[in-house]
Every structure is written in structure tokens, then in C-alpha cells.
Amino acid sequence: MTRQRLRLTLSGVVQGVGFRPFIYRLARSLALGGWIVNAPHGVIVEIEGAPEALQAFLARLPDEKPAHALITALDQREIPPCGELTFEIRHSQLEGEKTALILPDLATCADCLRELFDPSDRRYRYPFINCTHCGPRYSVILSLPYDRPNTTMRAFALCPACRAEYDDPLDRRFHAQPTACPHCGPQLAAWSARGKVLAEREEALQLAEKALRDGQIVALKGLGGFQLLCDARNAESVRALRLRKQRPEKPFAVMLPDLETAQQLCFVDEQEAALLTSAAAPIVLLKRRTTELAETVAPHNPYLGVMLPYTPLHHLLMRDLGFPIVATSGNLSGEPICIDEFEALARLGRIADIFLVHNRPIARAVDDSVACIALGKPLLLRRARGYAPLPVPVPSGTSLPPLIAVGAHQKNTLAIAEAERLILSQHIGDLENAESERAFSQTLRDLAHMHAVQPRLIVCDAHPDYLSTRHAEQLAIEQAVPLLRVQHHHAHALACMAENAIRPPFLAVVWDGTGYGTDGTIWGGEFLQVTAQAFKRIGTWRAFPLIGGEAAAREPRRSALGALWQMYGCALPEWLSDLPTLRAFSAAELSILRQALQRGLNAPYTSSVGRLFDAVASLLDLNQRMSFEGQAAMRLEFAALEAAPNTDESYPFEVTTITTVNGESVRIIDYAQVFEAIMREWRQGVSVADIARRFHQTLCAVILAQARAAALERVALCGGCFQNRLLLAGAVAALRRADFVPFWSAQVPPNDGGIAYGQAIAARRAFDHKEQA
Ligand SMILES: [Zn+2]
Ligand SMILES: [Zn+2]
Ligand SMILES: [Zn+2]
Structure with a gap:
């Protein structure tokens, strides 16, 4: 009888998911000899036996693998047979590259739950019950490969009963690294x-x-x-x-x-x-x-x-x-x-x-x-437990240089990449204080250690004052590697592109709170034409002053006043005197702010749609001062949900085309007509809900008009504003009706939690470009 022997190297999520017992059982059921071992880059399997049995093994492998396993690469080589008749699980190899993927923490499985509430089970009411199918992973791993001495469970020695389960390839707790019981585990x-x-x-x-x-x-x-x-x-x-x-x-x-x-x-x-x-x-x-x-x-x-x-x-x-x-x-x-x-x-x-x-x-x-569920699929707003640190999609055929991307300022996440592997960190938070700064540095060190990436490039936002940017500058000096600065909205667009495998060129509608623009103003209502190598800003909203800079982001009344100033200058029409926005300021405050506006003091210009939402919320007296980020926009979205059925008309808006110094034309959308209509309707006693709904409809109409003008079939909807499901659904429907193909971020948050992802993708293109040059 002829015998054949194969050596398989598998990478992906193949550790801590019951992969070795699965291979063990599969090999034994086919009477194959050989072994399997965990290695830092995944698992290595050698199998030997009749050629038909080997074929059956390879065919059943992808179909029957454990539920949480993910095979990203399988390398297969034929080697000389050595007559091995039985199959075994070998001790882990410690040497080699650390490229195995780490699994996120998994919710308690049905089997463990049954045991937890079974009075006859030895783990009855034991709060740390788990098995190969569930329990802590990312939150207990100290380093790779994923074995008990490399987890925070290393201090707990297994009792004889737990040891027997741990060593039995046919047990649900075979090599379940965090396994424990009331006798030997945490309390x-x-x-x-x-x-x-x-x-x-x-x-x-x-x-x-x-x-x-x-x-x-x-x-x-x-x-x-x-x-x-x-x-x-x-x-x-x-x-x-x-x-x-x-x-x-x-x-x-x-x-x-x-x-x-x-x-x-x-x-x-x-x-x-x-x-x-x-x-x-x-x-x-x-x-x-x-x-x-x-x-x-x-x-x-x-x-x-x-x-x-x-x-x-x-x-x-x-x-x-x-x-x-x-x-x-x-x-x-x-x-x-x-x-x-x-x-x-x-x-x-x-x-x-x-x-x-x-x-x-x-x-x-x-x-x-x-x-949440948006348009029939899960949309992540904060990506952490249960998802991080699983890899995020990289466009096929892309090979990334080893890099670290540091993200933005709010809802910060980090990315680390090498070749086809791109890992996005868990949500860290807004980098506003010493505590979050410490969490940021820790996560940075942790990612680099766990994945053993030696960066050849550091990537950050173009904003010079972000804490993440300053860290990146420091890191680039320490590591003596180049630093790449990626424009904020371009990063949003690239994250959406990579997740959805959008082929450039495409139109990116990038609407968010704030991001540093290439012209030094604050962007946030952008239409970018994205090509394989670069982007062009082909449209934006008419800019208005943010009175008091940072303070304006917390006070919708300031956004509204800035927009009104831009529309009317000093002389507000008489009919606006009872406007809620104006009543939200004292006479003294108003006079100080007017002077500041006239002199242009601390009033940077912005085209942010996030701030337009704030302004409308102020005009309608839904919110004048926010106690958390996004509050006013949420109030406006929720108000619109209460609108009478068939409130589907929109307000008129004007678009003008200007030519920049570089000779490029940019379409500027004016909110003036929209705001005037809103204020008139409000005075006439039209319901806030109906006005809020018409404002959303208007934004969708703007997107459609810009898509037609850009004449690009594929349209990416990205940035924090598209967490608003009413806006997202409305824009997607409008685009589809007109035969455009809309895309949006879902696996990775559309907000700034996805910036590090886009930065990493931009780095690949910059690198390609430079190495060719
Ligand atoms: Zn379990
Ligand atoms: Zn035990
Ligand atoms: Zn953003």
C-alpha cells in the first residue's frame, strides 16, 4: 500500500478555539498518523496515510473546523513518509515569528451555562467556568503562542480533575487555557x-x-x-x-x-x-x-x-x-x-x-x-470586546509595510500592520487627559509586543496638535523611521474603501465633527474624489466661523450664531429677534461674541456637517449646550423619527462652483436657503419633528446632487455623521434609486474609531509610490 505524508502550515485564528482536538479527532477518524503543534505563527500539522484518506482530510478540514476558527492561509507540502501510525498533539513551539491571530473574548457557551446551573456539576455556580468554545482570550493573553503559561491564569495550578480534562483530546476543555474549577481557580x-x-x-x-x-x-x-x-x-x-x-x-x-x-x-x-x-x-x-x-x-x-x-x-x-x-x-x-x-x-x-x-x-x-442593526446588517459604533483584535480587511493583492498607525484624537484606536495582516486595536477613548494618554501608550507598546512588528513607518493624522500626532512624531524619531501624515477625511474614505473592497475611483462623502483640512481650516462636510493614488476635494459646504473654537463644539448655539453671522453679517433681520438661538445668550454675551466675530478672533472656519446638525438643533431649541459629544445631533435625529408620515419633501439649497488657486473647481453647497426655510417654518408653528425630518431629507438630496455632478458610480458614505441611521438609510435609498452604488462602514466604526485603519491603508499607497519613484 502506498503511503503519503503532508506537512501543513495553517495561520489565522487557530489557537484557543479547539483546533488541535478537532484535527486530532479528524485524523484519528481517517486512521491517519502524524502530529499537530501550536507555533507562534499558527499551527503545524504532519499527516501520513493512504492518499485517499489524506484527500478526505483536506476536504473535510474547511467544512468541519470549529465555529470560531478562521484559516487565513494554508501552506501544503509533500514530505517523505516515516511510517507513523498514530496521531498525537505535541507541546507548543516557542520559537519563530509571532503571526498567529489572537481571538477576542467570547461569551459563555450553552454547555458551560448548563453546567453553571446544574447542582450536580462540580462547577455549579462557579463564576469562572469556561471551555475551548468560550471564555476570556484577549483579556488574559500576555504573549504568544496562546498557552496557559502565557496567560494571566499562569498563577493557578490545575487540580487533578481539571488537569485530566485539559490533557484529554476528546474533552471539551482539552487545552482550554483559562480552564479552572472551584478547587484550583480564581475566586x-x-x-x-x-x-x-x-x-x-x-x-x-x-x-x-x-x-x-x-x-x-x-x-x-x-x-x-x-x-x-x-x-x-x-x-x-x-x-x-x-x-x-x-x-x-x-x-x-x-x-x-x-x-x-x-x-x-x-x-x-x-x-x-x-x-x-x-x-x-x-x-x-x-x-x-x-x-x-x-x-x-x-x-x-x-x-x-x-x-x-x-x-x-x-x-x-x-x-x-x-x-x-x-x-x-x-x-x-x-x-x-x-x-x-x-x-x-x-x-x-x-x-x-x-x-x-x-x-x-x-x-x-x-x-x-x-x-446596532442598520440596513439589515450589524454596524459597529464602538469596536472592542468580542471583536478586537481580529484583523480587518485589506484589499486583495495589497502588501503593507510593517507599520503603526496612531489614529485621531476622539474615540482613538491604533493599528498595526505587516503584509496582508492589519490589526485594529480595541477602542481606547478620547485622548483628553493623562489617564487616556497612559492607556494610549500602553496599548501602543502592547500591540507592538504581541505582534512583534518592527515598524518601518509611523502614520498619524495631519492635525499638528493631536496628542496622537505628537506621540507619532516622537516614535518616528526613536525608531528612526519615516512619519506619514494622512489627511483626516482621506483616512475615513480609505477605511470605508478597504472594508468594502471599493475599486477607485469613487466619490467619498465624508461628514463628521471636525478634521484638519489641507488648507488649514476645519473640514467636516467633504466630497472627495478618491483615486488609486490620491484624493481631490471636489465639493464641500459653505464654511462658517466656529465662535470660540473648541467651545463651539460643546455649544450648538455658537454653531448656529456663526452660521447666521455668515448669512447676514452684523445686521440680523428683524424677524429673527425671537429666535431661540439668540435667546440662549445674554445681551452681554452677544455683544462680546459680535466683537470677536468682527475681528475674527478665535473663530476658525469650518465646513463641518456635525456642526450644521448642532446649529439646526439650536435653531429649533432642541439643545443649546451639550453635556456629551453628539448630543444635539442625536436629539435632531430622534425628533425626525417622530415626523408625520409622508414628510418627505426637502428644502431648497444653492450650489456654486468656485475655482481654486490650483485651477480646480469645487462645488460649494450653501446652507443659507435651508436655514431660512427652517426658521420661517419654525415661526409658522410647523412641528419640530417635521422640520427635523425635512432637514435630513435635504442632506440626502445634497448627497444625490453631488453624486450626479461627480458622475462616479460608487459612493462611500463615511464619517461620524453616518452613525445617524436615518441619514444613512435616506442617503443609501436616494443613491440606489438613481442607480449609484452606495457603500458604508459597518465592521469598523464610521466615526474616528476607524481612522487608524484608513491611515494604515494610506501608508501602503504612499510606500508603493515612494519605492517606485
Ligand atoms: Zn464553554
Ligand atoms: Zn480544578
Ligand atoms: Zn472624523
């Missing part, structure tokens, strides 16, 4: 806000549950960091949490006991249910059905951010409590999430009444992800 403790141990194990859990029932605030050490919890039905508790966390109005997410409760409180369609119960288990924005929960959970908001229990600890807590709880990141507003219990005592000691902690260290902060 809970309840601490007072001063760090005094109040109770341990089951008693600690009960104490925390009692505190929640009594209306207290609990800081819980979760999977990727601390969460702050309180009874979502108790208005007093929610108010106390808002006060102590310094988060007056921004919506809180809630954790509900089960899908049925979610369906009682909110409208949940099939896709939303699938997203809620997925292994990633993000916070999903759902339309509210009732106002049963405290209004202060998400004030003036028709949606609720809902998540289901995703760790055994959450399952125990929610099953015992049986009521909705607020579950928000364990931090002070604007700061990164806490991961260490001693640090948490210091930072959250004034917020929480009691701490429910445990002794399994968290390797890195990974926040809860936030998503």
Missing part, C-alpha cells in the same frame, strides 16, 4: 470602598446582589475591566451614579437577565436578537417599547443600549436578581476603564459603595462594544 471577594474584605466566594456575590437590591452602586471586576452597576428601575440610584460619575445625561447601557426581558422592554427583530446572543455579545441599541426603566437611564432617547450576560459571573448575578441593571464602564467620565482592583479602589472609591472583585488579573482593558 470572588467583596470589598468595601476602602478595600476591607467583607466576604468571599458565594457570600461575596450575595452581598453584592443585596447591595444592588438596596439601591447601592457596585463596582464589578468584569472581563476586560470594571463595570459600575446599579438597579436600572431605581431612579435614585441612577441619579446617584450620574452625579458621582460626572455623567449628567449621556445614555447608560443596561444588562438584562435574558432575551425575553429585552423583548418585553424593546422591539427586537431577528438580526438584533442574533447580535445580542452572539459570541461577541455587544451592547445593542434597541428601540424602546416601554418607559418602564428609570427615565434617567437614557434621557430623551427612544433607544436603549442593551446587553445580555456574557460571563458566568454576569449570568449568576442576573439570574439571582431577575431585574435590569445599569452596566456602564468603570471610570470617571472621559477616563479609560479600570482593570486592576487596587487602581479601581483609588479611582472608583468615591463612586461605588461596594466592590465585587476577583483574583484573575486582566491583561489589558477591553471595553464593551456597541453596535
